[in-house]
Amino acid sequence: MLGIIDRYILKRYLATFFVMLLMFIPIGIIVDVAEKVNKMLANKVPIDKILKYYLDFTIYFANMLFPIFLFLSVIWFTSKLANNTEIVAILSSGISFTRFLRPYLVGATIVCVFVSIMGFYLVPNASKGYNDFRYTYLKNNAETRESLDIYRQISADEFIYASNFIYGTKTGYNFSYEKFNDNQLEYKISANRIKFNPEDTTYTLYGYNKRTIGEMNDILEREDAKTMRFNFDVDDLVPVIYAAETMSLKELNDFIDKEKIRGSSNINTYEVVKYRKYSIPISAFILTIIAVSVSSIKRRGGMGINLAIGIALAFTYIFFDKIFGTLAEKSSVSSLVAVWLPNVVFGILAIYLLRNAKR
Template identity: 20%
Template sequence: MTRIDRFIFMRLLLATLMVLGVLVFIFIVIDFSENSDTFSDRGAELSEIWSRYYLNYIPEMIRLVSPVAVFVAVLLVAGQMSERLELTAIKGAGVSFYRFMVPFLLFATMVTGVLSYLDGFVIPGANDERFEFERQYLARGSDRIDRSRLFRQENEHTMLTVNYFDSRSAMGYHVRIFRFENDRVAEIVDASRMEWQPETEEWRLIRLERRLFTDEGIVRTSSHQADTTLTVLPQDMARSTNDIYRLTYPEIIDYIRSLERSGVGGVALPKVQFFGKLFYPFGTIVITLVGLGISTSNRRKGGRGVLLGTGLIVIFFYLIIMKIIEPFGASGQLDPLWAAAAPHLLFLLISFFLIWRTPK
């Protein structure tokens, strides 16, 4: 990196950290002012609010506002260099505009890598603790997709039905297991409940009755309890809209495969959420290109205020389009991958157009 590259990189870093700190601080102040009465009414201590809630919320806040912070930093740094004719001097020294973009893209790539790592391996654990705090003190239970009258396909020969499943205790009630053989029911197992055993990673059936259908008739047996090796996991039973945000990338892949194997519906939603998590950090690179195109295309009247206003309008529409398209992927009208990628591809094309119009 040249001296100019290091100068631009450090200015971007400082501006991003400043904007990020301000946004996170404002977010915490607003959230606390809205929830302080609820915290007090439910008996949450200040130390617990900070350690369990806000310390675990800050990584998610950083993930959400980092692209905005980088975008504002790019507008400030590139816009200021354009206004002060520093960009003109750099071009006059024989440096092309594309070479001028390099430190900006390097910085955006670094932020993208950090966000991807945080989102994939750090934030899920923090989110899990935060969701439990919200359920306990803010009454924000995660939105359950299903919790009663569950049907899960264990494999092509076995089907499981559960009348009600309690996710907190990992316990299902009124369980029935069907085993098929040659297109007919070969066995039915009824149990009053089933309990997940984390030590052995198996389900324990309590007060079960087994009916085996043979050519001679029905053979009935009963027992107080028995362990079974069902491949259905607790997270496959009581699903919620927050599941994806509690899991690391490898765990999400296993989770989606497990749902598909179990034969449940609504798998498009977690797929859209997963692809959205994957693409969101890369939006930092896209928004950096958009910021460069806006701030260097020409010198605007109104100064920095007009520049920031234009940039905030652009990123507002960026986020709105992401939210508009996501439900189409969740409902299956669009492929989940394309639903998550489309807003980023659209604004990538817009950034190419803006940079193409920039005087070289």
């Protein structure tokens, strides 16, 4: 059961965190509007699309920046407790520092659950709306989205390749399709150019060639252009770069399994998104312990010193998280190790600071 002091600290913990969110998110929206209003007006974006975009923007950035908001809010109100000598009074009453931490950990648990629910269910939809709006109305580069050296296994015995595919024109070059039967090549289709026809979901192959493997002789077919159906769609050729962010956990797991079969080169990028769904909520405990350990001591410089230390540590955490996430996406470094390493490093720092604070 939580006592009076526990409820007092827990109430301050949650209230300060949510007030911090409510203070900074409108500032972020104002900055974003000032930056993008000209493009919105030029593209005549409907008002309902803009309102939906900023709802998605709020969820997307609240999830992304929650470690900073949580860290600063805990430092803020804990520093106020220390400056008012309330912490000294609590500890002087016989309560240990570990016991003093209990309402903070309860608050971190509530925040962890809240952020996990957001990450699993709300953030994927918000991310899709946010990124779709940007690519449709702001970036003006959806027409030039391109994939190079595409190789996909689209089923157990079907493989496709294209040297490049441009999303805007729905056109690929140096295309080939291979069909196997019992690990033996049955036939191969190649074309200088392939174009997707969205009206009937067919593909037109220009410079069409088909080689069917025979026991004695191969059968060759050639046509200037041939329209066909295949067991893949345009998104298989040019996957959206933010596809993983828009999926629930189950969808993401299924998507990663499918992309592994297809030989996708972006597996690490997708796995980074997956592991962050777990690592970001857990960081609530680590950052809370660090914040309490740093700010529970009354310093000569007052709250300003604690906030300065807190801001430096918070941005260092974000920096490490981004650096190792990018490293996993662009290299052979394990995505699991890269995503969890900042939590491990800051977890060790949290233990060290907590031991010092107890003294």
